[in-house]
Structures are given as structure tokens and as C-alpha cells.
Amino acid sequence: MARPDRRDTDQLRALTSVLGQLSRADGSAHFASGDTSVVCGVYGPVEAKLFDERLDRAHVEVKLRPDVGTPGTKDKWLEAAVRQTFERHILGHLHPRTLVQVSVQVRQDAGSLDACAINAAMLALVDAGVPLATMVAAATCAVLEDGRVVADPVAEEVEGARSVHTFAFAEGRPAEPVYVDSRGTFDMPEYDACYGVCAAAVGRVLAFMRSAIESKVTRESQVAGA
Amino acid sequence: MSQSEKSGQITFAMQTFERIHPVEFQRRFLTQNTRLSGREFSQFRALHIVKGSIGTAQGSATVRMGNTIMVCGIKAEVCEPDVKRPKHGYLTTNVELSPMCSARFRPGPPSEEAQVASEHIHRLITPSVDLTSLCIEENKVVWALSADIVCIKYDGNVLDAAIVALVAALENLKLPEVKVDPATGVVEAGAEGGVQLGIVRRLFPATFALVDDNYLVADADDAEEQMTSASLLVVLDDQGQMVNVWKRGAGIISRDTIAKCVAAAATRKSEIEHALST
Numbered sequence: 320m321a322r323p324d325r326r327d328t329d330q331l332r333a334l335t336s337v338l339g340q341l342s343r344a345d346g347s348a349h350f351a352s353g354d355t356s357v358v359c360g361v362y363g364p365v366e367a368k369l370f371d372e373r374l375d376r377a378h379v380e381v382k383l384r385p386d387v388g389t390p391g392t393k394d395k396w397l398e399a400a401v402r403q404t405f406e407r408h409i410l411g412h413l414h415p416r417t418l419v420q421v422s423v424q425v426r427q428d429a430g431s432l433d434a435c436a437i438n439a440a441m442l443a444l445v446d447a448g449v450p451l452a453t454m455v456a457a458a459t460c461a462v463l464e465d466g467r468v469v470a471d472p473v474a475e476e477v478e479g480a481r482s483v484h485t486f487a488f489a490e491g492r493p494a495e496p497v498y499v500d501s502r503g504t505f506d507m508p509e510y511d512a513c514y515g516v517c518a519a520a521v522g523r524v525l526a527f528m529r530s531a532i533e534s535k536v537t538r539e540s541q542v543a544g545a
Numbered sequence: 546m547s548q549s550e551k552s553g554q555i556t557f558a559m560q561t562f563e564r565i566h567p568v569e570f571q572r573r574f575l576t577q578n579t580r581l582s583g584r585e586f587s588q589f590r591a592l593h594i595v596k597g598s599i600g601t602a603q604g605s606a607t608v609r610m611g612n613t614i615m616v617c618g619i620k621a622e623v624c625e626p627d628v629k630r631p632k633h634g635y636l637t638t639n640v641e642l643s644p645m646c647s648a649r650f651r652p653g654p655p656s657e658e659a660q661v662a663s664e665h666i667h668r669l670i671t672p673s674v675d676l677t678s679l680c681i682e683e684n685k686v687v688w689a690l691s692a693d694i695v696c697i698k699y700d701g702n703v704l705d706a707a708i709v710a711l712v713a714a715l716e717n718l719k720l721p722e723v724k725v726d727p728a729t730g731v732v733e734a735g736a737e738g739g740v741q742l743g744i745v746r747r748l749f750p751a752t753f754a755l756v757d758d759n760y761l762v763a764d765a766d767d768a769e770e771q772m773t774s775a776s777l778l779v780v781l782d783d784q785g786q787m788v789n790v791w792k793r794g795a796g797i798i799s800r801d802t803i804a805k806c807v808a809a810a811a812t813r814k815s816e817i818e819h820a821l822s823t
Contacts, residue, residue, distance in 0.1 A: 396664040399657055400793070407774065407795030495799050499777075499792035502668065504746075506786055507807065514800065 320465070323475050324353070331458070331471040331520055334527045338446045338535045344422075346447020350439035352471060354429035357439040361447035363419035371418060376411030383423040383436065397433060398423070401440050404457070404487050404498045410450040419449055430474035431459035433485045433500065438524060445532055455497055456528060457487035458520035460513050462505060468512050470520050481505065486517035490525050493518040568757070568772055575760045582611070582766060589751070589764040589813050592709065592820040596717040603690075604718030604742075608710040611766065612700035617710035619692045619718055623732050626680070626687040634679020634687040638667045640694045640707055647699035647767070662704055666694070669780060669789055670711060675743030682725050686732055690718070690742075701766040704778060708750040713821060718742050746782040749817045751810035753777045755796040763809065777803060779810040 326332070332353025341347035344360035351357070364377055371378040381402040383394045390398075401423060409419060421443065423436050434457035441455055461472040461480035469476060477483055482503025486496050501510060563570045574581050584590070590611035599605035602618035626633060640662040642650050650656055655663070679688040692714065694707045720742070722735035754765035755775040762769060765776075775796030780789035787807060792798055798806075 392660045392664040392667075395657060395660040399661045403793045404795070494801075495797045496792060496803075497795055499790055499803070501787070501790040503672075504782065504786050504788060507804065510787060510790065510807075 322469060323473055326469075326471075328467055329470045329516055329519065331523060332473075334524065336442055336528070336531045338442060338531060344443075344447070346443050346445070346449070348439050348442035348446055349426075350435060350442055351426075352431060352435050352438075353473065354427055355432055355435045356426040357432070357435050358424045358426055359436075359439040359443035360422045360424075361419065361440075361443045361449060362422070363447065363449060364414040364417035365420065367416060367418035372416050373411070375415055377409065377414040377417045377419050379406050379409055379411065379419050379421070381405075381421045381423065381440070384425065386425040386428055397436060400433060400498065400500070401436050404437055404455060405440065405444065408452045408455055408489065408497075409444070410452055413450050419444075428474070430477050431471050431485075433457065434459045434471075434487070437487055437498070438528070442528055442531065445528075446535075453489040453492075454525055454528065455487055455489050456521045456524040457485060457498065458517045458524055459483065459485045460516045460520070462503070462509050462513065468509070468516050470516050482509065482513075484510070484513040484517060486514065486521065488518060488521045493522075567768060571768060571772060572757060575757060580762065581768065584764075586760060586762045587809055589816065590766075592817060594709065594713050594820050594823070596713050602714075603720060604714045604716075606710050606713030606717055608706050608713065610702065610706045610709075610764070612698055613702060613706050613766075614697040615694055615703065615706040615710040616697055617692060617694045617707070617714040619690050619714050621718075621720055622689050622691075623681065623686050623723065624689045626684065630676075631684040632680045632687075633676040635689040636667075636670065636674060636676065636679075637689075637691045638670060638694065638711065639663050639691065640666065640696075640703070642696050642699065642703065646696040649699070662707060665704070665791070666707060666711060669708065669748055670715075673744065673746045673748060673782075673788075674715065675745055678740075678743035681723050681732070685730070686723075686725055688720060699767060701768075701770045702752050702754075702764050705750045705752050705764065708748050708780070709817060709821075712747050715742055715744060716747075716821070746784075746788070747821070748788060749781045749810070749814040751779050751781075751806070751813040753779075753798075753806045753809075755794070755798055758796055761798065761802060761806075763813075777806055779807050781810055781814050785811055785814065 335351045337349040346361040349358045383398040437457040460470045462482045482505040484501040487498035593609040595607045598607040599618045603621045604619040607616045642659040720740040724733050754773040756769050756772050775794035778791040
């Protein structure tokens with residue numbers, strides 16, 4: 320049975336990104352996976368509020384706004400997930416007593432939003448030049464009713480799925496997931512299969528991110544040279 | 546001159562050491578492969594569950610896990626169903642972590658931790674109950690359950706305690722028989738304790754925490770949680786199938802370790818099952 324958008328089971332939707340789109344932010348990224356798209360702006364390091372100030376490291380704050388309506392607990396949950404995925408990969412000790420603010424704006428949610436938000440935040444942090452220990456990317460896959468494992472499911476597939484799995488990995492460390500959220504009803508073999516699919520997908524997302532950053536840097540150096 | 550001053554070393558009472566060097570204090574135990582509480586790394590705290598602890602709620606339960614105490618109370622109200630789902634009732638969950646349970650929490654709107662816990666529990670419990678069993682009359686009236694999970698005493702791992710408290714309270718839930726007058730549309734409640742909620746699956750949580758980047762402990766208490774760099778929640782259902790694997794934080798918990806934790810969660814499941822049945 321074909322998927323709603325006729326992709327192969329392990330095929331991701333088309334990835335697109337624009338770096339530095341927002342002129343007032345220190346760094347920004349627009350990341351889209353098919354129709355799911357997220358814009359992220361990073362401000363920092365900036366002065367921290369007294370309450371948030373950490374003596375030995377930068378404080379990382381993530382604000383997430385949904386596409387429709389005001390932020391609710393659902394958005395709070397994703398906000399925490401995004402923050403916890405990055406918090407320790409930001410070399411905060413290089414900027415003690417400051418704040419790194421990450422604003423994530425959902426533009427459209429057509430499935431696999433969690434992974435898209437993490438990826439957008441990652442690219443924006445790189446674009447802002449915030450020192451990072453490594454690159455992190457996320458991918459989602461789902462086990463459908465008939466047992467097929469599909470990568471990067473669309474909303475329609477998530478709706479009828481038996482379980483949905485989101486994994487985030489740091490570059491070159493496929494055996495140590497940074498973030499795992501598997502939900503539904505599943506057993507160990509299914510979990511393992513999803514792990515494999517997501518690890519492979521994350522590899523492709525990381526390669527995409529790298530080329531996006533490279534092309535931006537190349538373009539900038541050409542402008543500077545001219 | 547005391548013995549300690551003679552040798553040029555400063556010694557503290559144990560309690561003083563714990564207060565001024567909490568991390569170092571915990572490390573002294575962890576490096577010896579033991580924990581302050583005397584538990585083994587893989588050992589969970591004993592569970593005590595009292596069902597029906599609140600008389601005025603339609604369903605309730607109190608869960609004690611060491612020094613963590615959670616109370617769950619479920620109130621039922623009748624209301625109109627959603628137009629899109631005319632047969633489905635509502636179940637909302639709310640976790641409350643007030644300053645009463647720990648000095649870590651400030652008064653005011655719910656903290657991020659409380660909101661994330663509420664949302665996560667809601668996501669887990671919604672597919673676990675049969676919301677159509679809350680239907681009184683299709684398209685007209687359904688039950689709206691609101692489950693308030695309140696922390697009385699905070700000593701780490703509230704998520705496990707909250708999930709168990711909610712499951713126990715749902716098992717305890719008894720809704721009154723209800724009649725709808727077709728002429729006037731007035732809803733009248735009959736005798737208490739007629740209808741029970743359809744529970745599709747019960748949830749058995751087990752949380753593991755990576756303490757001090759090195760030691761994976763089961764069911765961390767408050768002091769251990771302060772040093773936690775990653776935590777892993779594994780939730781199983783009645784058949785022992787996995788319902789949720791949730792790893793947060795950047796600490797390293799490898800793929801193999803997660804598999805081991807899933808196996809350990811099965812042992813914890815039988816402990817919770819036993820506590821629920823008594």
C-alpha cells in the first residue's frame with residue numbers, strides 16, 4: 320500500500336532550510352520537512368535576568384509559539400523537549416552569566432513537528448554562532464496499523480499509527496540517543512526497527528544541515544571577497 | 546584539642562557535610578556502588594497505595610513511594626460532548642507541584658515541570674481509557690472527568706508516582722447512574738457507584754536517572770535528581786508491551802542500557818501490580 324504522498328517507507332519528505340532570514344536576530348533558521356515548517360530565532364548571549372543568571376554558565380531559554388492560538392501545555396511540553404535536547408551541547412561555560420534565548424515559531428504542523436522543531440533550533444544556534452559541542456538532529460518514524468515502519472510520517476499516518484517514535488542523535492554517535500520519545504503500543508523488535516530507521520534518517524538530516532551551513536558560509540565569503 | 550584538629554584535617558558532622566557539599570556527599574556513596582538510602586542502583590522504592598482516600602471524589606488514591614507522596618482525586622461532571630466526537634467523554638489531568646511539597650517550587654502559575662508532567666500523563670492516559678464509556682446520551686451529555694494529581698511530599702520521581710496514583714484512582718472510580726429526562730433535558734443522578742470507567746490498559750511506569758554522568762539509578766530521590774543529567778521513563782502495559790520510552794537530558798544512556806532498563810521495568814511492573822491489587 321502506498322503512502323499518502325507516495326514516498327518509500329524510509330524516504331524523508333523534502334528538506335528545505337533558509338539561514339539568517341530574520342535580520343534582527345543574532346541567528347535564525349527556517350527549517351521545513353515537507354509541509355511541516357518551523358522558524359527559529361536565536362538571541363544571545365545577552366544579559367540574563369537576575370533570577371536566571373548562572374554563575375558558571377549561560378542560561379538557555381526556549382520559547383515555543385504554536386501555529387494557531389496561544390501556547391498551551393502541549394507547547395510547553397515540546398519547549399522542554401527542545402531545551403533538554405540542547406542544553407548540555409551548548410558550551411555555556413564560555414559565556415557565564417548570560418542568556419541564550421531560542422524562539423521557536425511553528426509555521427505549519429503536518430506531522431513530525433517535534434523533530435522539525437529540534438532541527439530548526441539546531442540550525443539557528445549554528446547560524447547565531449553559539450558555541451556547540453556537537454551537532455544534533457532529530458527524526459520521527461511510525462509503526463502503522465499493518466506493521467510497516469515509515470520514516471517521517473505525515474499527520475494522516477500519525478493519526479492511525481500504532482506507535483510513533485522520535486529520536487535525536489549527536490553527529491557520529493548512533494549508539495547514544497540524545498532524546499527518545501516513543502509512544503503508542505510496541506515491543507522491543509519494533510522499537511529496535513524504529514531506532515534503526517531514525518538513526519539512518521538523522522544521518523541524512525545532519526548531512527543536509529551541513530550542506531546548508533556550508534553553502535551559506537561560501538556565499539558570505541564570496542560577498543566579502545567581492 | 547580534638548582528635549581531628551591535631552591531624553590537621555577538618556571533619557564535619559555527616560549532616561553538615563551533606564548540606565554544604567551535597568554533590569560530593571552523594572559521590573562518596575555512588576563511588577562505593579551504594580546509595581544514601583541503602584538501596585541498590587537497580588532497586589526501586591516500595592509502593593504503598595490506598596484507594597478511595599478522598600470520600601468526596603468519585604475516584605481517588607494516595608500513593609506513597611518512600612518520601613514521595615501523591616494524591617489523585619477525580620471529580621466527575623456532566624457536560625456536552627464535542628461535536629466532532631459525540632460519543633466521547635473528557636478526561637483532563639492536572640499535576641500540581643506546589644510550594645507545600647518542596648522548597649523547589651514557587652507559588653503562582655504551575656511550573657514547567659508540573660505542566661510537562663500534566664501533558665505527558667495526559668498523552669499516556671488518553672489512549673488507555675475508553676472515553677466512549679463516559680457517554681450518557683450520544684450528542685447530548687457525557688461525563689467530563691478531571692483528575693487532579695497533587696504532590697503532598699516531594700522526594701524525587703513524581704512522574705512514576707503520579708501515573709500510579711492516576712491509574713489507581715481510575716480503577717477506584719465509580720460514577721453514579723444517570724437518567725436524562727427526554728422531555729426537559731434535565732440530567733438526574735441516581736445512586737452512587739453504578740458505572741465504572743472502561744480501562745483499556747493500565748500503565749506501569751519505571752524511571753531511571755543518570756546521576757553524576759556515570760551511575761544509572763532506578764527511582765532517584767530528590768538529592769539524586771539534583772545531580773541528574775538524563776532520565777529515562779519506561780512505561781509498560783498489562784501485557785508487558787511498551788507504551789512509552791522517554792529519554793530526556795543530554796547525559797549518555799546508550800541503546801543497550803535502554804534495552805536493559807526496559808527489562809528492569811518488567812520487574813517493577815510486577816511490584817506495581819502487586820501494590821495495586823492490595
